[in-house]
Amino acid sequence: MKLTSIELIKLLENKVQRYVEGFDTNLHPYDIAELLVELRNYDEKVYLQELAKFPEELKAAVLIELPKQCHEEFVEHFTTNELAEITNTLDTDDAAELIRNIEEIDEDIAEEVLQHLPQEDRENLEDLIAFGDYQAGSYMQTELFSAFIDEQVGESIRRLKRLKAAKELDSVYQVYVISRKNKFLGSIPLEDLILQGPNVHYKELVKEGVNSVAVNAIDDIHDVVEIASNYDMGVIPVVDSKGKLLGRITSDDIYDIIEERATGQLYNLAGVNDEAEQEESLFHIGKHRAFWLGINLFTAIVASVVIGLFDTTLQSFVALAVLMPIVASMGGNAGTQTLTVTVRQMALGDISDDDAKKTIKKEVYLALMNGSIFAVTIGLIAWAWFSIPLLGVVIAASMVINLITAGFFGALIPLILKKVDIDPAVGSSVLLTTVTDIVGFFSFLGLATLILL
Amino acid sequence: MKLTSIELIKLLENKVQRYVEGFDTNLHPYDIAELLVELRNYDEKVYLQELAKFPEELKAAVLIELPKQCHEEFVEHFTTNELAEITNTLDTDDAAELIRNIEEIDEDIAEEVLQHLPQEDRENLEDLIAFGDYQAGSYMQTELFSAFIDEQVGESIRRLKRLKAAKELDSVYQVYVISRKNKFLGSIPLEDLILQGPNVHYKELVKEGVNSVAVNAIDDIHDVVEIASNYDMGVIPVVDSKGKLLGRITSDDIYDIIEERATGQLYNLAGVNDEAEQEESLFHIGKHRAFWLGINLFTAIVASVVIGLFDTTLQSFVALAVLMPIVASMGGNAGTQTLTVTVRQMALGDISDDDAKKTIKKEVYLALMNGSIFAVTIGLIAWAWFSIPLLGVVIAASMVINLITAGFFGALIPLILKKVDIDPAVGSSVLLTTVTDIVGFFSFLGLATLILL
Incomplete structure (x- = not known):
């Protein structure tokens, strides 16, 4: 059921009234924020006008529940004085987050808001803001008993x-x-x-x-x-x-x-930047996605250069061109399985540094097991399809080689990245598929050149 | 620093003593469980012997902190009576989890353990166990004020x-x-x-x-x-x-x-079963991974059949075989970006059902933007590499087509899966790459046949 904007406003004003008068003790500022976000989809101005009408305390509580994209809008819409008042009603951790968001939009406004606060509160907040995003201090509240x-x-x-x-x-x-x-x-x-x-x-x-x-x-x-x-x-x-x-x-x-x-791990493994995806601007999101696509284009071209080394072989056996992507695709998929499991278990602390050898051994063993099964399968299919028994042998052998490569590098790459203090989720997928593509094409076309020509 | 098993045992016994005597109020059963897991890497028997020596209450508290793989071992090692005593000392939610784990190993033992409990406790636990894994009831504890x-x-x-x-x-x-x-x-x-x-x-x-x-x-x-x-x-x-x-x-x-x-989302997107990965048996893990690899093999063969339709074109222009994987690879990567973001935002509640159109529009727009950039880039590279201007036009056009396909289906597939009540993380990657592979090869080789032949 989709409400019209007028129905939404009615519902919103009713909820706000019930919240303010304490009729509904189960109402949470989040519920009101949710309605505002829906209203915002219809009309950016109206949602800000409604928000502006809220009593100060509710305004602050709702504001901190709104998605980050809204912050830019109310920074423009509210005066520094109002922003300072809102900051003052929030818990310190929420207040620090708000100031940090305002800083990202406009450092001068953030500074002005801070100057409007009582000295003690300002100093307190400045201490909190000084902590890095990744530090415990930036998430703490100073209110306690x-x-x-x-x-x-x-x-x-x-x-x-x-x-x-x-x-x-x-x-x-x-x-x-x-x-x-x-x-x-x-x-x-x-x-x-x-x-x-x-x-x-x-x-x-x-x-x-x-x-x-x-x-x-x-x-x-x-x-x-x-x-x-x-x-x-x-x-x-x-x-x-x-x-x-x-x-x-x-x-x-x-x-x-x-x-x-x-979210960071999921996005990074897929070549997506989690911070950028939160932005409103499509240009900004697209730019960050283009970065990893660009790197992928480069590695795909390298893989093509490898294929190009075997152009005479390809010309003699067009079947090779037909079958070639299968080996690379299976390597990429098997490697991604290994990579994902390794990255996640490292993040959850299930794989420690001492376990590196054990992890690689496990993955190579799994690769050998599945590699053999799929090698036989694709070998028989290739033989039956093109009636060349040796073609079956070539693709089966390169399948085993590429799946073992996938298992080995799928485990090794994140382990090494972590050793040199790089987030193992970032960039590891591209590195891995580069390896499996190149090894897949090289082993298949190379073996074909040796055996079939 | 890696400890020997004798050092580990010493450290463990020291910690247990300090815990039992209350010398170290910061010690948590988790710390003791951690040492046991390390000891288990050396010697399965010794860790169980050590665990058996713990006082009943600590035994229970440590046991529930051990990874699931250990449960099978202590179910074998402890008597039904001991297991019942351990169950009895745990909070109800932990006790229910333990019984559920025992059930997975051996239903009869689980039933026996339950029979050893006082009637009231047994009935209480049976109620909890009756809830499904995905239901709130299976995570609750009945102890409260x-x-x-x-x-x-x-x-x-x-x-x-x-x-x-x-x-x-x-x-x-x-x-x-x-x-x-x-x-x-x-x-x-x-x-x-x-x-x-x-x-x-x-x-x-x-x-x-x-x-x-x-x-x-x-x-x-x-x-x-x-x-x-x-x-x-x-x-x-x-x-x-x-x-x-x-x-x-x-x-x-x-x-x-x-x-x-x-973890479930990450694993499912990579074609890995999160439950199976927790098992000790490599055969079991491999079997589940093989399932998705098998499906991938099938779809890769379908893509090869599509390539096979154009064998005469490939024979005339070996450059096509060389460049062909680039289009498919870029489509797969761009599609995975879209898919991952859509699946995650759906899970976090950032995309509601009403937003389907908006989401698809956003992704197609992003695809158009990045598609154009990479189309021009690869078009120029292909032209320069093989000195055939029209080859550049062909690859550029198919790049745009495939990236738009990737954006469209990357958003559509999870939205549709959710509509029909299937977890959008499961299987969506394979579906997507099937589409991007087929569209990538078909558009590239099809356009080449039309334009170059």
Whole structure:
């Protein structure tokens, strides 16, 4: 069922009213953002006008749920003052993301927005923005519930009450115990706190043993994912290199990071740039896709040069031209199977550096197994098709050679790329098919020249 | 640094001791499982002997962290009684997973283990196991903290104390308010509970508005991921179709589901079966890979038949055989770019059914843009290489035709597969390359026959 833009606006305004008046406690800003995106498909202006009408807090909450492409539009549509107000209502991690997106569109506006913020908030945000995309710090929020080691539980809970009343804190699952110098000592789940009387000292709780797993703000964000999923943690505290508590990363960010990493791998293996695909401009997307297509054109021409070496053979046996793509195609497919499994298992930590030999051995063995089966099959088919028994032998032999090559290089290429610190998903497909194309054509036409001529 | 098996055992036993005695509160069963897996690489027997020595509770906790391949080994190594004891110490979701894994190995043993459990636990587990792999119910745990609507906060907290003391409950982030008939009414974060006095009635809290977002146990597990990530939920309550509270799904399961979905997509696009790749047996893995390779062999032969239609043309112009793979290769690559982006964006919910036309239009436009660039490039190269201007025209024209085909079908195939309820990642690559190979060879050789002969 597709709504008209007028129906959409009605529905939207109704939802906003219900949200603001608290009639529907299940309504999430995401639901409102979803409607806005649909409205945007009809009319870019109207969706911005509707968004502008929202109360400040909802505006901020919805804005952060909108896809990145919308950010450019509201940066143009809203004043610096409004943007600063929106930034101020957001949690620090969301605020930092917004400023980072604005920076990408226009650095001056981002700077102006920052200047409009209270000094403390500005400095806080500037610290967060300074972290790289791939660093844990850029995903953390600084809002959290901490308690000093020399405090009583009751004291800290009174502080929590004040923070909650001021709406400065949300989704508190743990209390982070710190020293007076802000050194992180451990986290205590709220459930344990409930079971303690208000007069218990944190010192005693910490003495009984607390979990102090934390990540460093400059750690790779993928290490954070490893820790979260291996240790079953919903929230992870973040510290600096001196062990001072800086913030925390919550499960919703971890969901996003896992999805993004997977998308990156999928796209890179297919010769697509994941960042570029998020852009609105087709020209921009096309440019990035053209890069890998260009490299593929180059390697395809190299493969053609290899074919060209055997032009006299081809002229004598046109059957070779007919069958030639089969060997290359099977090599490319088998190699892609190996490559994909290796890249993914490396990313998930299922293949460590010590396993390199084992991985290659496994893949070559698989290649030998499937290679033999398909060699016999295609050998018989080629013989039957062109009534030249030796042609069957040639294609069967080159099939085995090319599938073993595919298995070997399909495993080796990502392992080597990782060794030299290149993302094994990027470019490995093109490298691999270059190898399987060249080996496929060379072995088939070469053997044909030797055996048939 | 690679440890010897004796060093590994020493390290392992040391860690186990520290874990059991509570010296190291940051130690997680995962760390111990990791060492066991390393030890297993040396010696299958020794790792099982070490595991058998662990105290019951740790044994269970470590076992569930071990990769699936190990399950077969300990099912053989442990008695039914021991397996039942291990099952009993696990959280219900982990216990159900264990029983499901045992079932895959030997249904009789699984049944025996279930018979060794107390009746209530057995029935509970049987309910969980009955859910399909893809259903929310199969990921939920039934351990949770609930309170009746007519209770006071203090009463429920006393119950929580008892549950915690009996170690029956962990990671409590919310209290789920239910009616006396177990109907789910809403969830209240623990933090809000802390701020209420013990004399407050849940009735009053619910009246003020609570969040009652929940999933149905028979919902698709991917809908659960959508809700968790769109609504930023760390834990999701699960109800039956009458709204009765059954359990909850925690963030660590959601991490796993997101990773598994991504792995499935990556593997399926590469013609690899994600379930089969987890098996230990190379024969089993190879068999599943051979399936898609076999289909690829068939389609490659069809493409060869298309080439065979033009054997007289090929005989007159050997240059055609040399250049022919370039057009097919570029089509395959461009199509894979489109296919991957479409499949992934569909999975992430970025492309809805209404967007089909928009998606196809975008991809055809991109294909036209890049097609023109590469057509001119390869046209000039072919002309220069073989000094036949018309050959350049032929390859340029077929390049444009094939890249537009690639863009069109790369978007259309997954959209259609989804429409008829087939996972768009499965088989779409083979379908696509069949199209790009056939169109590539046919357009190139067909145009050559028309123009050059």
